[in-house]
Amino acid sequence: MTVCLKNQIFNLRTKAFSKTIVFLPNTKIMAAATYSRVTTRSLQEMKSNGEKIAMLTAYDYTFAGLVDAAGIDLILVGDSASNVMAGHETTLPITLDQMIYHASSVVRAANRALIVVDLPFGTYQSDSKEALRSAIRIMKESGAHAVKLEGGAQAKESIERIIQAGIPVLGHLGLTPQSIYKFGTYTVRAKEEQEAEQLLEDTKMLEKLGCFGIVLEKIPATLAKQATESVSIPIIGIGAGGSVDGQVLVLHDMLGMNKEFSPRFLRRYADLDKVIHKAIAQYTEDVKSQDFPNEKEQY
Numbered sequence: 651m652t653v654c655l656k657n658q659i660f661n662l663r664t665k666a667f668s669k670t671i672v673f674l675p676n677t678k679i680m681a682a683a684t685y686s687r688v689t690t691r692s693l694q695e696m697k698s699n700g701e702k703i704a705m706l707t708a709y710d711y712t713f714a715g716l717v718d719a720a721g722i723d724l725i726l727v728g729d730s731a732s733n734v735m736a737g738h739e740t741t742l743p744i745t746l747d748q749m750i751y752h753a754s755s756v757v758r759a760a761n762r763a764l765i766v767v768d769l770p771f772g773t774y775q776s777d778s779k780e781a782l783r784s785a786i787r788i789m790k791e792s793g794a795h796a797v798k799l800e801g802g803a804q805a806k807e808s809i810e811r812i813i814q815a816g817i818p819v820l821g822h823l824g825l826t827p828q829s830i831y832k833f834g835t836y837t838v839r840a841k842e843e844q845e846a847e848q849l850l851e852d853t854k855m856l857e858k859l860g861c862f863g864i865v866l867e868k869i870p871a872t873l874a875k876q877a878t879e880s881v882s883i884p885i886i887g888i889g890a891g892g893s894v895d896g897q898v899l900v901l902h903d904m905l906g907m908n909k910e911f912s913p914r915f916l917r918r919y920a921d922l923d924k925v926i927h928k929a930i931a932q933y934t935e936d937v938k939s940q941d942f943p944n945e946k947e948q949y
């Protein structure tokens with residue numbers, strides 16, 4: 651059951667002040683003071699109050715509506731759409747137009763969550779002007795609230811320019827899937843001292859540049875804890891342990907729709923693969939046996 655009480659916080663869409671408290675199902679009288687529209691400021695408040703931030707991906711209208719209604723704080727229109735929606739092996743092939751299509755579908759469904767969109771590979775690496783043009787297209791054409799891009803020092807100028815234009819940026823360090831051909835493997839990053847030190851430096855640099863948060867992907871939990879304690883902006887982890895400020899997972903993975911993918915960090919909250927298979931097999935059988943449609947299911 652979800653109960654909402656209104657009280658005081660600024661809502662970007664209605665331009666009114668209100669605050670929603672959501673009592674989540676398994677937490678009895680929880681906890682999560684959430685907002686009628688989550689903003690970068692609310693996320694900062696959550697970190698300051700020690701309230702964990704929940705983030706999931708979504709790529710379409712129907713799922714985004716479900717995710718938003720269930721009380722998620724942040725929706726990431728991730729370039730993982732390249733894998734889970736389009737069936738590519740990596741995140742590299744997805745285009746800016748395709749990301750904008752996914753993002754605008756999500757924006758139409760979500761009333762409460764802050765919506766962050768990945769800048770896809772090849773739209774920000776060559777120079778900072780191109781990076782800004784890509785970020786502006788995402789904001790203007792999709793109506794999303796922020797962009798995410800991968801990398802530390804090498805992305806400095808682009809991040810700076812995008813933030814200067816008034817666009818909120820979420821950083822992404824550790825395992826950055828757009829660099830998979832450089833890494834050669836999806837295994838845990840920053841286990842060695844040099845890479846760990848670079849990650850800590852990049853974390854501080856992203857905070858200094860004005861990023862409103864950072865995703866840390868697949869790094870040792872102790873390093874993620876150190877990074878989290880070293881900055882005042884929220885750190886969202888995926889495969890980075892429990893000491894970070896929030897967690898993100900790919901929706902299709904946590905719903906059990908993608909059985910081939912089972913890294914140690916993934917917890918499955920449903921077995922939709924089985925549920926969907928069973929429903930479709932039953933429908934097929936009913937059509938073939940002429941059980942469907944019955945008398946009541948026709949005009």
Ligand code: KIV
Pocket residue numbers: 707726727728729730731768865867888898899900
């Ligand atoms: O694209 C994506 O889904 C991501 C998350 C894994 C953080 O970047």
